[in-house]
Amino acid sequence: MKKILLSTTMLALFAGAASAEVTLSGSGRFGLDYAENRDAEVQLAYRLRINVDAKFEADNGVTYGGRIRFQNTNSTQVVDVSDGAAVIRNAAEFSPAYLYVEASGVRVEVGNSNTAIDSVALMYNPEIGFQESSFGDPEGNFYSFSSGPYGANRVGIYAAYSYSGVNLKASYIQADQTVDTGVNGSGADELSVAADFTTGQFTVAAAYADNGAGIEGNYVTFVGAAYAFSDVGNVGLNYNDNGEYGAWGKTITLYGNYTINGITLAGYVSDSDEEYIDEDGDLQDNDTAYGIGASYDLGGATLAGAIQSSFQGEMVGDLGVRMSF
DSSP states (O other): OHHHHHHHHHHHHHHHTTTEEEEEEEEEEEEEEEETTOSSSEEEEEEEEEEEEEEEEOTTSOEEEEEEEEEEETTOOEEEOTTSSOEEEOOOEEOOOEEEEEETTEEEEEESOOOHHHHOTTTTTTOBTTTTBOTTSOOSOOOOOOSSOOSSOOEEEEEEEEETTEEEEEEEEESOTTSSOOGGGOOOOEEEEEEEEEETTEEEEEEEEESGGGOTTOOEEEEEEEEEEETTEEEEEEEEEOOTTOTTOEEEEEEEEEEETTEEEEEEEEEEOOEEEOTTSOEEEOOOEEEEEEEEEOSSEEEEEEEEEOTTSOEEEEEEEEEEO
């Protein structure tokens, strides 16, 4: 009798969840990382990321869902006090979740939401190497979906609308909704907006964040344009104003890539208007940063490597494998 009841209950549960969908997806990467003037210049770098997504479509066509992420990076540091003493350990972490509703090209997220400025097209196109990095990336402070936990009761709302090649986005993030004080005691909330448009071979994009990362008076701006001159190649130009607290100041980055015989060659050059103090204590104009990289499709995974020079002329590089699943 108990077996009959259990079987009946399981059938009822699965029948009720028939329209729901829970999926796992993610990415992984591993390889060697090099940085000039680091104590250990060559290190092993790796990361595993698993996304847990759940959604269902209601009878009226509206989709409801949510995401939570489980991730471990070799540089992750977690303070463990379970044995009575504070010990820093490498550990995997869960992210806070976001929930969303989506219909007719409109998507709204709440919680550990994405942000408009971090989701704009073209912003991260200059990235190269198996770790997908670039000195042409934005360096200013602004919020994004957090892959790990955060200490405060941060909450955000994100809205996006897509139609015929046009993507409009806006987000509002409170550093801690339970108190009136934000990051650095400023009490500021971040508002960001973004838009991008693709027509034919051209894409243009722009984004702006007010009080980036909850820092009052921190304004971050991005403008980009790209042209796909063929199915296997494109070039682009990005402008980043990294805000008052960005060490790289305002940068302009020219980048491009081209694929031939399964090998994608990529590179960029970036110029900054910010000055820095060198190891001798002298004030210097930032040098131009640049990078070249290549990647090869392994049939489900990608072998990739890159060599880059920072604005201060320090060399970094990586070589490894990345995969998606």
